[in-house]
Amino acid sequence: MVKSIFVLLGAIGAQACQRDLTFAHGHRHVKRQNTNATFPPALDANEQILINSFDNTSISEWSYYYTHGNHIAGLNKTMAQWTADKWTEYGFTSRLDEYYVFLNYPVSQSLSLTYANGSVHTASLTEDVLEVDDTSSYPDRIPTFHGYSFTGNASAEYVYVGRGQQVDFDRLEALGVELEGKIALAKYGGPFRGLKVKNAQEHGMIGAVIFVDPGDDGNVTEANGIAAYPDGPARNPSSVQRGSVQFLSIYPGDPTTPGYTSKQDSPRADKSGSVPRIPSIPISWVDAQPLLHALNGFGTNGTAVNRTGWVGKIPGATYSTGVGSGARLSMSNIMDETYNPIWNAVGIINGTNEDEVLIIGNHRDAWIVGGAADPNSGSAVLIELAKAFSALSATGWKPLRTIVLASWDAEEYGLVGSTEWVEEYIPWLKTAAISYLNIDVAVAGPIPDFSATPDLHAVATSIMKKVIYPFHGATNHTLYDVWTSISGGEFGVLGSGSDYTSFLHRGIAAIDMGAGPGPNDPVYHYHSNYDSYHWMSTFGDPGFHTHKAFGQYLTLLAYHLVTDPVLALEPADYVPELRTYLTELESTISSAGSSNTTLDLTALTDSIDTFSAAAQDFNALREQALSADDTELLTFVNHKARDFSRGFTSQGGLPGREFFQNLIFAPGLDTGYAPVTYPGITESITFEGNWTAAQEWVGRTAKAIEVAAAILST
C-alpha cells in the first residue's frame, strides 16, 4: 500500500503496501524543533551492540530468499516456517498461527476493445519478461489481477471516470454522463482501488478497468528522456499494479468473518458488503493507451472536466469522458474462490513484566514472486532485528517488557493475517499491548516517512537522532536530520493500508515507518513483477544501506520501548494534536454549513481541556515516581500510559463500519488510505450531510476523550 507526497524536497514515498503512490498528504501537524542531532550520534554500550550487529550483506541475503519464490497469501508455508526458524535461531520462541480465510486466485483474465468500426484490439494483460531480472520469467509468476475481485464477464460501452472517487462520479453526473450499464475505466491514484470499484458499482456500472499512469512518476519518465527499467530508472511501460479491491474503509480482514477470528469451523457471513459484485482488471499504461485514445473527442475532455488527478501523461490521450464514442470493452475475470490456511509467524521473548507487551509486525505475502520493497524489505529487516537482539542477549541482557515479532500473511488481500490475529488475541492485547510498530515497505526509495499516534512522537523522534542515514550519497547525516529537512519534522496521521489498522482501532499506540521515492528517484514498480531483487539491488537501494539504517532505527526504537524503566509514551503529546484536529473540524463545518446548520462543539472543547489537565497530572505523578524512586508507583504510571488510548475507542464503531472503533482517526470512507480526524463527526457532515448525527458524534467523541482522560487520572 503506498503513496507519494510532493512536499519540500519533493515526493515522499510510500511505506505501506496499500497506500497509493500519488496520494497528497493531508495531515501533518505539530512541527518538531529543527535542531540537528550531534554527529556522529552518541550511543551507550547496548545501543552500540545493536547498531553494530546490522550488516547490509546479510540483509541482502534475507531479501534474496524472500524474493525468489511465489509467496502470495496462503501458498507458501515453507517461507512462514523459515521465518519462524530464523527467529528461533536468534533466541525467540517461535510458532505459526494458522487461520482459515476466504481468498481467491486468478484463473483467467481477458480484455478487448471493439472500435465503433468493428475492429478489435486485445489487451496483453502481461508484464514483459526481462532477461536481467530473473523473477520476471519464473514459470509460476503471478498473473495481473485484483485480489477479492468478482468473477464475471462484462461487455459494454465504457466511460473514463478519472481516479474514481465519489467527487469524480458527482462531476460526471453533473456533466450528464450516463453511467448505468457501462464499464468504468479508472486511473490509479487517490482513493484505495477497492473504493473505485465500489463507487462504480454503486453507480450501476458493470465492470471496472484500472490503469497505472506515468503522470504519477514525477520527473523520472521516458517522456523526459530517461530510460525505462531495466535499462534505466523510469517505469517499465508494461508494469501493472495488482492489488486488492476489498472495501478497505468498511472492513479489513477475512470478509466472511467480520469481527471474529477465522477458524476452520467458523460460521461464515455474507461478504457482499465488503467486496465487489462487479468484475475488475488492472492494466498497464500501454494497455490503457488505445482505450483512452478511442475516447478522444467524445464527451467532455479531461481539461474541461477540471477534476484533481483526472488528466495524466499517457501520450496522445485527452482523458475525455468518452460519451458517444461507440467503442466497447469486453472483459472477463475468472477467479478460483477458496478457503485456505494462512500462516502468521510469531516469535516471542518474554519480558520480566509479562503484562507489558510490544508487538513488531511486517507482512510477508506479496502479489508477485519478488516483493523486494513490498513487503520483503521489511521482512529482511525483521530477521536482522532478531539477530541484533540475539547479539545483545549474549551479554546477559533481558527485556523488561515482552517482545512479539509477527510476520503476517494475507495482508495484501485486506490486512487479513493481522486482523484475524488481533480478533483472536484481543483480550490479551487490550490488557497488555504497549504499542504496535509496523514496517511494511521499509525501503522503496530514500525518503523517510513516519506516521504515528501522538504518544509515540517523542520517542520516535529522539531515536532518529541515533541512526546514521545514507541519503543521495551523503553518509554524514542522522535519520533525524534527513527526516526533519524533508518533512519539516511532522508525523503523518495513521489512516489505513497496512497492518497497524487493527491495533489502532482497538486503542493501541502505533507507528508505521518506511522510505519511498521522491519525484527524481527511480520509479518504484508498486505491486508489479519489477518490484524485484534485481530492481532493489540496482535502483531501489544498491548496497542495502537504507535497509540497514531503517533496521537500526526500528531496533533501537523497540529496544527503548522494552527496556527503559519509564515507558516512553507521552499522553500529553495528544493535546496539541487534538486541538489541531478541532481547528480542522471547525473549517470543515464552516465550509459545509449554512446559516441554519451549526454544531455546538462545547463538549468536545471541554473534553480536550479535561484531557490536558489529566495529562499534566499524569506528568506530575510520573515525576513523583521518579524522584522518589518508587518502582511500584512507576509501574502504576506506566500502565496508565499503556492503557489511556483504549479510551478513544467506541464498542459500536463508526457509522456503518463497526470495525473502526477509534473516534480520533480513521481511514476516510472514500479514501481508504488517507486519514480523517474526528471521523464520526466529520463524515456525518461530509458524507451524510446529517447535522443531527454530527451533533450526536460530538457527544460520543467528547465522551471517548473523557474516558481516556479518566484512565490517565484515576
Ligand SMILES: *[C@@H]1O[C@H](CO)[C@@H](O)[C@H](O)[C@H]1NC(C)=O
Ligand atoms: C516459497 O518461497 C521460497 C523462498 O522464496 C521458495 O524457495 C519456494 O520455492 C517457495 N515455495 C513455493 C511453493 O512457491
Ligand SMILES: *[C@@H]1O[C@H](CO)[C@@H](O)[C@H](O)[C@H]1NC(C)=O
Ligand atoms: C477502426 O478504428 C480504429 C481506431 O480508429 C483504427 O485504428 C482501425 O484501423 C479501424 N479499422 C478499420 C478496419 O477501419
Ligand SMILES: *[C@@H]1O[C@H](CO)[C@@H](O)[C@H](O)[C@H]1NC(C)=O
Ligand atoms: C522536476 O525537474 C525539474 C527540472 O529539473 C525541476 O525544476 C522540478 O522541481 C522537478 N520536479 C520536482 C517535483 O522535483
Ligand SMILES: *[C@@H]1O[C@H](CO)[C@@H](O)[C@H](O)[C@H]1NC(C)=O
Ligand atoms: C477541451 O475542451 C475545451 C472546452 O470545450 C476546449 O476549449 C479545449 O480546447 C479542449 N482541449 C483539448 C485538448 O481538446
Ligand SMILES: *[C@@H]1O[C@H](CO)[C@@H](O)[C@H](O)[C@H]1NC(C)=O
Ligand atoms: C476548476 O474548478 C475550480 C474549483 O474546483 C474552479 O475554481 C475553477 O474555476 C475551475 N476551472 C475551470 C476552467 O472551470
Ligand SMILES: *[C@@H]1O[C@H](CO)[C@@H](O)[C@H](O)[C@H]1NC(C)=O
Ligand atoms: C466470459 O468470457 C470468457 C472469455 O471471453 C468466455 O470464455 C466465457 O465463456 C464467458 N462466460 C460467460 C458466462 O459468458
Ligand SMILES: *[C@@H]1O[C@H](CO)[C@@H](O)[C@H](O)[C@H]1NC(C)=O
Ligand atoms: C512466556 O510467557 C508465557 C506467558 O506467561 C508462557 O506461557 C511461556 O511459556 C513463556 N515462554 C518462555 C519461553 O518462557
Ligand SMILES: *[C@@H]1O[C@H](CO)[C@@H](O)[C@H](O)[C@H]1NC(C)=O
Ligand atoms: C558531509 O559530507 C559532505 C561531503 O561528503 C560535506 O560537503 C559536508 O560538509 C558534510 N556535512 C557535514 C554536516 O559534516
Ligand SMILES: *[C@@H]1O[C@H](CO)[C@@H](O)[C@H](O)[C@H]1NC(C)=O
Ligand atoms: C540540519 O541538517 C540539514 C541536512 O543536513 C541541513 O540542511 C540544515 O541546514 C541543518 N539545520 C541546522 C539547524 O543545522
Ligand SMILES: *[C@@H]1O[C@H](CO)[C@@H](O)[C@H](O)[C@H]1NC(C)=O
Ligand atoms: C555492503 O556495503 C559494502 C560497503 O558499502 C559494499 O561494498 C557491499 O557491496 C554491500 N553489500 C551488498 C550485498 O550490497
Ligand SMILES: *[C@@H]1O[C@H](CO)[C@@H](O)[C@H](O)[C@H]1NC(C)=O
Ligand atoms: C434551513 O432549514 C430549513 C428548515 O429546516 C430548510 O427548509 C432550509 O432549506 C434550510 N436552509 C438551508 C440553506 O439549508
Ligand SMILES: *[C@@H]1O[C@H](CO)[C@@H](O)[C@H](O)[C@H]1NC(C)=O
Ligand atoms: C440523521 O441522523 C439522525 C441521528 O442519527 C437519524 O435519526 C436520522 O434518521 C438521520 N437523518 C437522515 C436523513 O438520515
Ligand SMILES: [Zn+2]
Ligand atoms: Zn505491503
